[in-house]
Amino acid sequence: MKLFLAIAVLFTVSFVSCKDEAYEEVCVCGKGGNLTFIFKPQHHGDPIASTSTYRDTIYMKYGAQEFPGADPSNYDAYFVGVPGEDVVKVENMRCGIYYFYGAGYDASISEVVRGGIPFITESTSGTIEIPVPVTED
Numbered sequence: 001m002k003l004f005l006a007i008a009v010l011f012t013v014s015f016v017s018c019k020d021e022a023y024e025e026v027c028v029c030g031k032g033g034n035l036t037f038i039f040k041p042q043h044h045g046d047p048i049a050s051t052s053t054y055r056d057t058i059y060m061k062y063g064a065q066e067f068p069g070a071d072p073s074n075y076d077a078y079f080v081g082v083p084g085e086d087v088v089k090v091e092n093m094r095c096g097i098y099y100f101y102g103a104g105y106d107a108s109i110s111e112v113v114r115g116g117i118p119f120i121t122e123s124t125s126g127t128i129e130i131p132v133p134v135t136e137d
Contacts, residue, residue, distance in 0.1 A: 031093060058088045058090065067101070
């Protein structure tokens, strides 16, 4: 019985560690993958569209789940929206762990809005829509 239990524990540990190693090899967050992220900045559920004077911006911190602060230098990459569109499209991303921080201008209240969200995905291809809740300062 002890031998069976030892074998079962060893098998379980090796299976779990293999999954973690495989995840780490495939899911290295950042550019260079087959994922497309479609970010949707939203203030109280309403979309925030880029304007010609204030374009929506999404900042990305790779491998983070905690808010790294509002300073853009704390982030690994940033992506800017197209004026008139209420999404920021980012292509060629990899699966992994991220923190996304968005900033835009809510014309309905004439104020800059900001906010962020932690994000994890194991998907390696396709398109993922990500609502980013933002609020006034």
